[in-house]
Amino acid sequence: MAHRIIIKYWRETWAVAQRILIELWRRQRSLLFWSIFPITVLFLNGLIMAEQAELSTAEAFQRAAPTTLVGAALFFSCLGGSVATVVSEREQHMLKRLFISPLGGISYFLGIFLAHSCIGTGQGLVVYTIAAFLGARFQGSVLLGVLIIFLSIIAYVGVGFFLGTQLARRTEDVNALVGTFGVPLLILGGAFLPTALFPEQLLEIAKFNPIYHMNEALLGVWADGKGLVEIESHFWFLFGFASVMVIVGWLSYQGMVRVERRL
Numbered sequence: 246m247a248h249r250i251i252i253k254y255w256r257e258t259w260a261v262a263q264r265i266l267i268e269l270w271r272r273q274r275s276l277l278f279w280s281i282f283p284i285t286v287l288f289l290n291g292l293i294m295a296e297q298a299e300l301s302t303a304e305a306f307q308r309a310a311p312t313t314l315v316g317a318a319l320f321f322s323c324l325g326g327s328v329a330t331v332v333s334e335r336e337q338h339m340l341k342r343l344f345i346s347p348l349g350g351i352s353y354f355l356g357i358f359l360a361h362s363c364i365g366t367g368q369g370l371v372v373y374t375i376a377a378f379l380g381a382r383f384q385g386s387v388l389l390g391v392l393i394i395f396l397s398i399i400a401y402v403g404v405g406f407f408l409g410t411q412l413a414r415r416t417e418d419v420n421a422l423v424g425t426f427g428v429p430l431l432i433l434g435g436a437f438l439p440t441a442l443f444p445e446q447l448l449e450i451a452k453f454n455p456i457y458h459m460n461e462a463l464l465g466v467w468a469d470g471k472g473l474v475e476i477e478s479h480f481w482f483l484f485g486f487a488s489v490m491v492i493v494g495w496l497s498y499q500g501m502v503r504v505e506r507r508l
Contacts, residue, residue: 254352261356265330268471275326279364283318283372290437291379298439303380310376311463312405315397316436316456318368323361323398327405327422330505332355354494356477360404365398384470390463396487397459410497435460458482 269275290313295305408422432438434456443451451457462479465471473480
């Protein structure tokens with residue numbers, strides 16, 4: 246019985262993910278922009294860090310790569326992309342067709358997560374291939390770093406799913422939502438400015454920001470070679486936030502189902 250349930254959820258999840266990826270492949274400009282953006286941010290962060298912190302090129306890009314990936318690249322592709330996906334499917338009346346099917350809310354959420362995990366994996370390969378070419382090296386556990394990345398993707402997709410189902414009604418709303426909620430959180434999370442430059446009061450506020458914990462966790466592992474014990478406060482905050490976002494995603498889906506069926 247449990248085996249059949251797992252297979253059912255996997256088939257539903259893969260069907261949703263496959264449909265989203267095929268649609269993105271047809272609109273290849275989005276994939277191109279999501280590739281160009283992290284490269285641009287990586288070079289900006291790396292060059293500024295090398296100059297201001299007086300680091301070697303290798304050291305600067307080693308420290309710029311983690312924050313570029315989880316703090317900036319995944320934010321726009323996974324959070325912004327999730328909002329855009331939900332809004333686009335609502336405008337194309339795809340959601341009404343999905344509601345007729347026995348598709349579950351968790352399957353829909355996991356499908357969006359899986360699709361954006363593929364995109365995030367591609368962005369990670371791009372960022373770290375370029376950083377490695379410039380001399381950067383992995384310092385800590387690859388497995389722990391990958392786990393942090395996937396928890397970050399879950400968190401972003403969950404927030405994006407909530408914004409897309411509850412607040413965004415048209416395509417025009419996507420940029421407004423991402424800009425209003427996202428840019429301040431990115432800056433406060435250390436995506437563009439090192440948190441070492443933050444005043445003490447701002448740093449205390451940043452500790453409530455999941456992007457801060459994403460950046461600090463991956464920076465600690467892959468740039469400083471730290472283990473789970475040394476980053477456990479950041480890791481468990483991120484783990485808890487990602488878990489909550491899965492629940493929020495399911496509840497948001499149920500709410501969206503009720504609203505769409507009345508329309």
